Amino acid sequence: MTALRLADVACRRGGRELFAGIGVALDAGEAALVSGANGVGKSSLLRIAAGLLRPAAGTVTRDGAVALLGEAHALDPELPLARALRFWIGSRVSMALAALALEPLAEVPVAMLSTGQRRRAGMARIVGADAPIWLLDEPANGLDKAGVARIAALIATHRAAGGIAVVATHQPIALPDALQVALG
Numbered sequence: 298m299t300a301l302r303l304a305d306v307a308c309r310r311g312g313r314e315l316f317a318g319i320g321v322a323l324d325a326g327e328a329a330l331v332s333g334a335n336g337v338g339k340s341s342l343l344r345i346a347a348g349l350l351r352p353a354a355g356t357v358t359r360d361g362a363v364a365l366l367g368e369a370h371a372l373d374p375e376l377p378l379a380r381a382l383r384f385w386i387g388s389r390v391s392m393a394l395a396a397l398a399l400e401p402l403a404e405v406p407v408a409m410l411s412t413g414q415r416r417r418a419g420m421a422r423i424v425g426a427d428a429p430i431w432l433l434d435e436p437a438n439g440l441d442k443a444g445v446a447r448i449a450a451l452i453a454t455h456r457a458a459g460g461i462a463v464v465a466t467h468q469p470i471a472l473p474d475a476l477q478v479a480l481g
């Protein structure tokens with residue numbers, strides 16, 4: 298059964314304690330919204346949840362594969378979008394492009410995409426990742442209203458299918474019944 302647990306987690310970076318005592322318990326279909334001022338440690342918390350950063354204290358357990366949308370999109374800037382995505386998600390490229398309304402841009406090099414298009418491309422990688430646990434760092438950054446609504450709808454669909462979503466954001470995004478994780 299898909300699950301994500303952070304118990305009494307603390308984070309230190311650059312010799313400073315960013316946060317301590319954070320607990321998050323999510324099961325299939327649930328979501329958390331991570332909020333807080335710039336530099337409070339939202340990205341760090343997602344990296345800890347992903348297993349990319351070791352917590353200074355506490356434990357993290359994951360039941361299910363993780364897809365992390367970081368601040369960078371992790372797509373080869375030189376490649377046309379479809380090929381850059383194929384590296385990560387293989388045959389699920391068409392589905393992922395369609396989910397983000399990116400089909401018309403399939404042959405455009407990633408470096409030429411606009412800010413919002415690049416963000417959607419990064420999200421296409423997550424949608425195609427076939428991972429039950431989504432960790433999304435500012436997924437709505439640079440997106441227009443329709444783009445934000447699309448991300449919210451994708452997260453809702455993912456949850457309805459038994460997925461988990463942790464979203465760090467400064468922007469309002471619909472995340473019904475989300476566990477609130479306020480840092481700082």
Ligand SMILES: Nc1ncnc2c1ncn2[C@@H]1O[C@H](COP(=O)(O)OP(=O)(O)OP(=O)(O)O)[C@@H](O)[C@H]1O
Nearest residue numbers: 310311312315333334335336337338339340341342
């Ligand atoms: N590799 C690193 N080494 C040392 N300190 C770091 C490192 N990466 C980040 N930090 C520091 O950790 C703190 C938290 O950074 P983090 O990116 O987690 O914050 P955030 O809440 O996501 O910020 P924002 O809202 O601006 O994205 C910042 O003070 C940052 O300078």
